[in-house]
Amino acid sequence: AKRSGRNNFKFYTENMNSKFMKNLDLENKMRQALKNEEFYLEYQPQVNTVTKKIISCEALIRWKSPEFGTISPDDFIRIAEDSGLIIPITRWILEKVFYEIKKVIEIDPNIYISINISGYQIKHSNLPKMIEDVLDQEKIDLKHIELELTESMLMDDILKNAEIMSKLKDLNIKLAIDDFGTGYSSLSYLKKFPIDKLKIDKSFIDGITTNEEDKVIVKTIISMAHNLGFKVIAEGVETKEQFDFLKTYNCDEIQGYYFSKPVSIEKIMEYLEENTFN
Numbered sequence: 001a002k003r004s005g006r007n008n009f010k011f012y013t014e015n016m017n018s019k020f021m022k023n024l025d026l027e028n029k030m031r032q033a034l035k036n037e038e039f040y041l042e043y044q045p046q047v048n049t050v051t052k053k054i055i056s057c058e059a060l061i062r063w064k065s066p067e068f069g070t071i072s073p074d075d076f077i078r079i080a081e082d083s084g085l086i087i088p089i090t091r092w093i094l095e096k097v098f099y100e101i102k103k104v105i106e107i108d109p110n111i112y113i114s115i116n117i118s119g120y121q122i123k124h125s126n127l128p129k130m131i132e133d134v135l136d137q138e139k140i141d142l143k144h145i146e147l148e149l150t151e152s153m154l155m156d157d158i159l160k161n162a163e164i165m166s167k168l169k170d171l172n173i174k175l176a177i178d179d180f181g182t183g184y185s186s187l188s189y190l191k192k193f194p195i196d197k198l199k200i201d202k203s204f205i206d207g208i209t210t211n212e213e214d215k216v217i218v219k220t221i222i223s224m225a226h227n228l229g230f231k232v233i234a235e236g237v238e239t240k241e242q243f244d245f246l247k248t249y250n251c252d253e254i255q256g257y258y259f260s261k262p263v264s265i266e267k268i269m270e271y272l273e274e275n276t277f278n
């Protein structure tokens with residue numbers, strides 16, 4: 001999203017400024033960080049609105065650098081995309097999740113983990129093949145994996161992306177559309193893709209108890225998505241008021257600080273064992 005990677009690169013080489021030097025350095029630092037295991041994952045529960053049971057968890061990458069401290073993925077994912085480093089990073093994420101998921105499946109055999117996939121990854125690598133390679137190393141049933149893709153990414157090359165998605169579906173992977181509502185797509189074109197779930201972007205959830213327009217948008221997304229056979233999850237739910245609104249309008253699942261911040265896999269195991277949110 002919101003980047004024009006190669007163009008940025010050109011711009012900076014023509015104007016040898018400090019920002020470029022800084023970015024070049026970060027890219028090398030990130031390469032080292034991958035080797036030195038400075039990245040780790042946190043997981044945020046996705047909770048059924050009615051039963052308040054954890055259905056799945058979203059894996060979110062973290063970078064703790066001895067030099068820079070904690071860097072937000074909002075800052076480093078863009079650099080990882082511009083440099084192509086997102087490909088080995090995603091491979092690392094897949095390996096890590098396939099390994100860690102085994103611990104939670106033992107507690108809940110129906111649980112799955114959602115992994116964010118960036119547009120660069122879809123465009124410049126063979127994602128289904130990468131997943132099969134990781135599977136050779138770390139055997140799991142892929143029904144325990146969901147991928148989150150953004151709508152703008154899909155619009156980029158509809159035919160090619162529909163084909164990639166049907167390959168992923170053939171592997172039994174679940175597919176969700178992330179940040180839904182922020183792109184320029186209509187719900188009806190989504191029928192072209194084998195999608196399981198829509199994630200309503202936090203920016204709409206922020207306004208659902210105060211802003212009439214956001215209320216209407218969220219209600220409409222939920223009912224249209226259901227008519228098309230998709231499940232709906234709301235992200236960034238922070239308050240009881242937001243939760244109650246979403247429950248009233250039959251949003252299937254909730255993710256946000258209202259239930260939990262992103263936490264370690266060990267904490268997720270505790271949540272599951274104690275059935276915490278009930």
Ligand code: C2E
Nearest residue numbers: 060061073074077116117118236237238255256257258262
């Ligand atoms: P996203 O996919 O939309 O992820 C949701 C973000 O909202 C996460 O931020 C999460 O920690 C935060 N969040 C969840 N609930 C709440 C809430 O109730 N209130 C507030 N204020 N925030 C909430 P995070 O972890 O900093 O990630 C930011 C973005 O970085 C993600 O947005 C995603 O686009 C990207 N990202 C994170 N991890 C990965 C990854 O492993 N791979 C890729 N490609 N991108 C990632």
Ligand code: CA
Nearest residue numbers: 058116148178
């Ligand atoms: Ca996401």
Ligand code: CA
Nearest residue numbers: 178179199235
């Ligand atoms: Ca999201």
Ligand code: CA
Nearest residue numbers: 179201202235
């Ligand atoms: Ca978002």
